[in-house]
Amino acid sequence: MPNEAIVSATNVTRVFGEGDASVKALDDVSLEFPEGRFTAIMGPSGSGKSTLMHLLAGLDRPTVGGVEIDGVALNDLDDGKLTEVRRDKVGFIFQFFNLLPVLTAEENIVLPLSLAGRKPHRKRFDELVEAVGLSDRVSHRPAELSGGQQQRVAVARALLSEPAVVFADEPTGNLDSKSSEEILALLRTAVDDYGQSVVMVTHDANAAATADRVVVLVDGRIVRDEPATSPEQVLDLMKQPA
Amino acid sequence: MTSIALRNLWARKLRTVLTALAIVLGVMMIAGTYVFTDTIDQAFDEIFTESNKGIDAVVTSKQAVKTDDAQDPPISASLLPEVRSTEGVAAAAGGIFDPQVAIIDKDGDPIGGNGAPSFGSSAQPRRFETLDYEGRAPRTANEVAIDKTAADKAGFELGDRVTVAGKESARPYRLVGFASIGDVDSFGGASIAVFTLPQAQLITGKQGEFDQIAVAADDDTTPGQLAANLTQVLPKNVEAETGEENTQSQKDDVGEFIGFLKTALLVFAGVALFVASFLIFNTFSITVAQRTREFAMLRTLGANRRQIVRSVALEALLIGFAASVIGLLLGIAFASAISSLFKATGIDLPSAGNVIGVRTVILSLAVGTVLTVVAALVPALRATRVEPVEGLREGIVVEAPGTKRLRTAIAVALTGLGLIAMLGGVFGVIGGSGAAWVGIGAGAMFLGVALLSPRLVRPLASLVGLPLERTRGVAGRLARENSVRNPGRTAATAAALMIGLALVSFVAIFAAGIRGSIDDAIDKTLGGDLILGSTDGFSDIPLTPVKAVEGVDGVAVASPYRYTQYASPDGDGYLSLVAPATAADVLKLDWRQGSDQTLTDLGPTEAVLDEKFADKRKLEVGDAFTVTTVSGRKINYTATGTFKDNTDFIGDYAASDVNARAYGEGQTTTSIFIKLDEGADTDAVRSGIDEQLKPFPTIKVQNQQELKDSISSQLNTLLGVIYALLALAVIVSLFGIVNTLALSIYERTRELGLLRAVGMSRRQTRQIVRYEAVITALIGAVLGLVLGVVFAITISRPLADEGFTLTIPVGSLLLLMVLAAAAGVVAAIGPARRASRLDVLEALSYE
Numbered sequence A: 001m002p003n004e005a006i007v008s009a010t011n012v013t014r015v016f017g018e019g020d021a022s023v024k025a026l027d028d029v030s031l032e033f034p035e036g037r038f039t040a041i042m043g044p045s046g047s048g049k050s051t052l053m054h055l056l057a058g059l060d061r062p063t064v065g066g067v068e069i070d071g072v073a074l075n076d077l078d079d080g081k082l083t084e085v086r087r088d089k090v091g092f093i094f095q096f097f098n099l100l101p102v103l104t105a106e107e108n109i110v111l112p113l114s115l116a117g118r119k120p121h122r123k124r125f126d127e128l129v130e131a132v133g134l135s136d137r138v139s140h141r142p143a144e145l146s147g148g149q150q151q152r153v154a155v156a157r158a159l160l161s162e163p164a165v166v167f168a169d170e171p172t173g174n175l176d177s178k179s180s181e182e183i184l185a186l187l188r189t190a191v192d193d194y195g196q197s198v199v200m201v202t203h204d205a206n207a208a209a210t211a212d213r214v215v216v217l218v219d220g221r222i223v224r225d226e227p228a229t230s231p232e233q234v235l236d237l238m239k240q241p242a
Numbered sequence B: 001m002t003s004i005a006l007r008n009l010w011a012r013k014l015r016t017v018l019t020a021l022a023i024v025l026g027v028m029m030i031a032g033t034y035v036f037t038d039t040i041d042q043a044f045d046e047i048f049t050e051s052n053k054g055i056d057a058v059v060t061s062k063q064a065v066k067t068d069d070a071q072d073p074p075i076s077a078s079l080l081p082e083v084r085s086t087e088g089v090a091a092a093a094g095g096i097f098d099p100q101v102a103i104i105d106k107d108g109d110p111i112g113g114n115g116a117p118s119f120g121s122s123a124q125p126r127r128f129e130t131l132d133y134e135g136r137a138p139r140t141a142n143e144v145a146i147d148k149t150a151a152d153k154a155g156f157e158l159g160d161r162v163t164v165a166g167k168e169s170a171r172p173y174r175l176v177g178f179a180s181i182g183d184v185d186s187f188g189g190a191s192i193a194v195f196t197l198p199q200a201q202l203i204t205g206k207q208g209e210f211d212q213i214a215v216a217a218d219d220d221t222t223p224g225q226l227a228a229n230l231t232q233v234l235p236k237n238v239e240a241e242t243g244e245e246n247t248q249s250q251k252d253d254v255g256e257f258i259g260f261l262k263t264a265l266l267v268f269a270g271v272a273l274f275v276a277s278f279l280i281f282n283t284f285s286i287t288v289a290q291r292t293r294e295f296a297m298l299r300t301l302g303a304n305r306r307q308i309v310r311s312v313a314l315e316a317l318l319i320g321f322a323a324s325v326i327g328l329l330l331g332i333a334f335a336s337a338i339s340s341l342f343k344a345t346g347i348d349l350p351s352a353g354n355v356i357g358v359r360t361v362i363l364s365l366a367v368g369t370v371l372t373v374v375a376a377l378v379p380a381l382r383a384t385r386v387e388p389v390e391g392l393r394e395g396i397v398v399e400a401p402g403t404k405r406l407r408t409a410i411a412v413a414l415t416g417l418g419l420i421a422m423l424g425g426v427f428g429v430i431g432g433s434g435a436a437w438v439g440i441g442a443g444a445m446f447l448g449v450a451l452l453s454p455r456l457v458r459p460l461a462s463l464v465g466l467p468l469e470r471t472r473g474v475a476g477r478l479a480r481e482n483s484v485r486n487p488g489r490t491a492a493t494a495a496a497l498m499i500g501l502a503l504v505s506f507v508a509i510f511a512a513g514i515r516g517s518i519d520d521a522i523d524k525t526l527g528g529d530l531i532l533g534s535t536d537g538f539s540d541i542p543l544t545p546v547k548a549v550e551g552v553d554g555v556a557v558a559s560p561y562r563y564t565q566y567a568s569p570d571g572d573g574y575l576s577l578v579a580p581a582t583a584a585d586v587l588k589l590d591w592r593q594g595s596d597q598t599l600t601d602l603g604p605t606e607a608v609l610d611e612k613f614a615d616k617r618k619l620e621v622g623d624a625f626t627v628t629t630v631s632g633r634k635i636n637y638t639a640t641g642t643f644k645d646n647t648d649f650i651g652d653y654a655a656s657d658v659n660a661r662a663y664g665e666g667q668t669t670t671s672i673f674i675k676l677d678e679g680a681d682t683d684a685v686r687s688g689i690d691e692q693l694k695p696f697p698t699i700k701v702q703n704q705q706e707l708k709d710s711i712s713s714q715l716n717t718l719l720g721v722i723y724a725l726l727a728l729a730v731i732v733s734l735f736g737i738v739n740t741l742a743l744s745i746y747e748r749t750r751e752l753g754l755l756r757a758v759g760m761s762r763r764q765t766r767q768i769v770r771y772e773a774v775i776t777a778l779i780g781a782v783l784g785l786v787l788g789v790v791f792a793i794t795i796s797r798p799l800a801d802e803g804f805t806l807t808i809p810v811g812s813l814l815l816l817m818v819l820a821a822a823a824g825v826v827a828a829i830g831p832a833r834r835a836s837r838l839d840v841l842e843a844l845s846y847e
C-alpha cells in the first residue's frame, strides 16, 4: 500500500504565548503524507513551516488537533515514548548545527542507533556512506568537514535507520548551489530507490521542484497543495496564492 | 560597567551562588576557628584568673623536665612554716590540685575521661578560696564537693553518696556542694572534686606534701617583693611566683595547646580556601571564555580594556565580599559545631559564650574577598586580550604552544621544588619549622600537579572513562569526550577534588602505618598476657593494686611499667622504668649486648640502652651518663647492656623503678604487665583480677588484642575528627564539579537539543552528565591518591627506623575511589536534572 499515509496531521492548531501577546503559528491545518513520497513545504517567513514540521516530528505538541506517525498517535505519548518515536521512526536534517562536535562523522551517523543500543547494519552503512561520498571521511570530526560535507553526514544519519519519515528544515539553506544539488539528489534517490518518505521545508523553488508535491503555507494555513513539476511552476504557486 | 557586572551576577544566579558557597565554606571555617579558640582562650583565662584571686604569691616546685602533662611534682609540707615566717607574709596555706582523681558515676565508670583531666583539690581557707559553692565546701573527711557539670552528667544531687578514686582504693563521700569558678559554664570535659586538705592529700597520695602554697602579703609588701622574699629563703628546687605570674604561666601552658589547636584548625580552613580558590578561578575562567563575544561586543562599542577587567574584578569583589559576610556569620555558628565535634569524640573544651573578636571579623572578610578577587584576576586579565573582531568568531580560547611548554616547565619545577621542600622539612635540613616546610611543599606540589593536570586529563579520562564507554555505550562515550573537550577546565575541577583526597588518603595511609607499628610494638616487645591500664587509655594508674593482683590465683608476675621523661644537657627524652625482678617476664628485648639476666640484675643506677641512644651519645657498656629527673634529681647511670628497640617502645633507656619517686612516679605507674602461670585459665584469672580491682574503677584489664583494639579505636576517634574537618574541603570541591557541569551544560545547550531531537532519552541525558562528573571525580581521585601516597612515603621516611612500616591500605584507597565516584554522582544530580529538563525546541534554537 504505497499510498497509505505515513504521517498525518488532523486539525492542528498551534498557539504561542497567551492573551494579547499570543501568536497563532498554525491555524487548523490537516495534512497527510503518503509513504514513499517527497513533499516540500513552502511559504513566506513566519508562515509556520518550522512549527508544522516540529509538530509532525514530535518535537512540539499542538495546542489543538493530533499528529500520527506510522500509526502512532503522538498526543498520547509521554516524553520517553515520544523520544523513542523520534529515535526509531524519524530522521532529522536541520539547517545547521546538525552534528555533535565531539563525535566522528561515523559516530554521528550511527548516533540514533547507538542511543537505541543497536548496531548499524554494516552493508547499509557502507552503501550510504558511499552514496553521500564520505567513505574516506568517516573518522573525521565535524570541525574538519566542510559545510556541505557536514550536511551530507546529517543526511546519512537521517537515512541510516530507514525511518518512517525524514524531516528536513531548510537542509540546503546554508549551502552553495552545487552542494545543495548534491543534498537534494541524495534525498531524491532515497525516495526513488528505497521508498523513503521525506518532508522538506524550503525557501528555494529549485529545491521544492525536486519534490513530488508542494504544500504552501501562509499565515499558518495551507493555501496550496499540488504536485511539483518544475521550479517555474513552484514559483507560480508561491506568487499567486489561491 | 558596574551595572553590567551586577546584571551578570543576577543573570547567572546559580553560578554566582555556587561560587559564593565555596568561599562561604572556607571563610566559615576560618571565622569558626577563631571564634572557637578565642572562646576557649577566654574561658581558660577566666578560670586561671579566678583561681588566683586573692593570692599574692604561689610557691610550687620547679619543673626540672618539661613534661608532656606539664604537671609539677609536689613540694614538702614542711615548707609551710618557713613560708609563714618569711618577711611580708600575712597568711599562707598549702593546697592540693591533682589532675588524676576520678569521680565515679552510678554505673561504676569514671565520669568524663578521654583526655580531660579530672582534678582532686583541697578546700582552701576562706581568704584563699577561689571556688564558689552551691551548698557548701567540704568540712569533714567524708565530704566532697564536685562541679555541676559532672554532677549533672551522673545525675548526682546534694546529699548523695559519690565515689571518688585516687591513688588509693576508691571510697564514698557525701556530696555537700557544687563547685564552680567565675562565670565559666563548663570546665570543658574536666571535672573537679574538692575535699578537706588532709583528705585531698590522702586520696592523691600526697601525705605530707602540697602541690602549691598560696601566700597573701601583708599591707606593706607588694606581690613582687613577696615573691622575691620567698625565693630568697626557700630551697633551690622550689620557686615562688606572684599570683599574676602564676596565672600567666598557666595561661601559657594551655595557650600552647590552644595555639596548636588553632593552627591545626586554620590549616584545615586554609585547605578549604585553597580548594575554593581553584573553584573561583575555574568558574571565572569558564564564564570569561563564554563571554568572549560579549566582551568583544563591548569593546566594539568602545569599552576599553581597563573597563572590562574592572567589570570582572568588580563581579569577583561583590561575590567575594557577600560570601565572606555570610561565611563570617555562619562561622560563629560553626564554632559551636567544632565544639560539638570535639565533644562527640570526648574532647570537651571549656566555653563561656562565643567570643567574636574584631580580628576575626576583619580577617575573615579580608581573606574571603581578597582571595576571590585574586583568583578571578587571571581570567579577568585574559578577558582584556579579547580583540573586537573576536566577537565575530566562536569564542574558543586557543592557547599558544609556547605558553603550554612554559606552563609544563613551571608545573614540573613546582612539583619538584615542592617535593624537595617537603623532604627538607621532614629531615629538618632547611631552617625554620619543619612542619611549615612540609606544608609549603605540599602546597607547591598541589599547584604543580594542578598545572600539569590538563595534560593528564586525556589519558586519565581514557583510563577511567573506557569502562564506562564499554558498558554504557554512547552515553559513556559522550561523557568521556565531553570531559576531555576542555582539559583545562576538567583539570581545575578535578584538581580541587585532588587536594582533599590527597590529604584524606595521606591520613589514611599514615594512620594505617601508625596502627601497624603499634601492633608491631606490642607483638614484639610485650611479653605479658594481660595489661592493666587506665580506662582513659593514657592517664597513670595507682601502684597499689600490684600486690593484690599478684596474689590472684594463676598470676605468675605483676610487673609495674612506667614510661616517663628525663632531661639532660644533650637533649630530653623518654625512658622506661621497670621492676628488675619481674621485667624479663613481661618484656621481650632484642639484646645486642647483655641478656634478660642483665635486666633482672639491674641495679638502682644501672641502665640498659637503646642502641640508637647509645650510638648518639657514643656510649659503650660500662660507660656512665647523667640525667635529670622531673623532681630535679640528677642520676648518674652506668650502661650494663644495649638492645635494639625496633618499635621505639622503651625509649632511650630502661632503668630500675627504685628511683620511680625521683621521676615523679612514686605511687603511680603507666601500666602493670601481668604474666599468667603456664596453663592458667585466662577467664578465671581475669575474673579474679577484676575482683581485686573493684576498688580501682579507673583501671581496666586488657589482653594484647584488646589493648591493640583500644589504641586503634582512639586513633579512629582522632581520624574521625580529621576526616570531618577535611570533608569541608572535599565538599567545596564538589561544588566545583556542580559548577563546572552547570556551566558546561549551559554551553552545550544546542548539542543537548540536537541529541534529544535525534532520540536521546532524558535518562540518557542524565547519564551523560553523571558520567562526566564521575570521570572528573575519578581523575581527581587518581591524582589525589597518587599524591597522598607520595606524601605518606615522604613524610614517613624519618620514622622508618622507629618501627614505622608503611603499608598502603589498598582496600581503603579503593573505597575512597568509589566514594569519589559516588560524590561525582551526587554532584551531578542538579546539573543532570537541568540538562534532562531542557525543552528540546528551545535548546535547538538556542544561540
Ligand SMILES: Nc1ncnc2c1ncn2[C@@H]1O[C@H](COP(=O)(O)OP(=O)(O)OP(=O)(O)O)[C@@H](O)[C@H]1O
Residues within 6 Å of the ligand: A016, A017, A023, A024, A025, A043, A044, A045, A046, A047, A048, A049, A050, A051, A052
Ligand atoms: N517559541 C515560539 N514562541 C513564540 N512565537 C513563536 C515561537 N516559535 C514560532 N513562533 C511564531 O510562530 C510563527 C511561525 O514561526 P515559524 O518558525 O514556524 O515560521 P517559519 O515559516 O519557519 O519561518 P522561517 O521561514 O523564517 O523559518 C512566527 O510568527 C513566529 O514568530
Ligand SMILES: [Mg+2]
Residues within 6 Å of the ligand: A049, A050, A051
Ligand atoms: Mg523556519
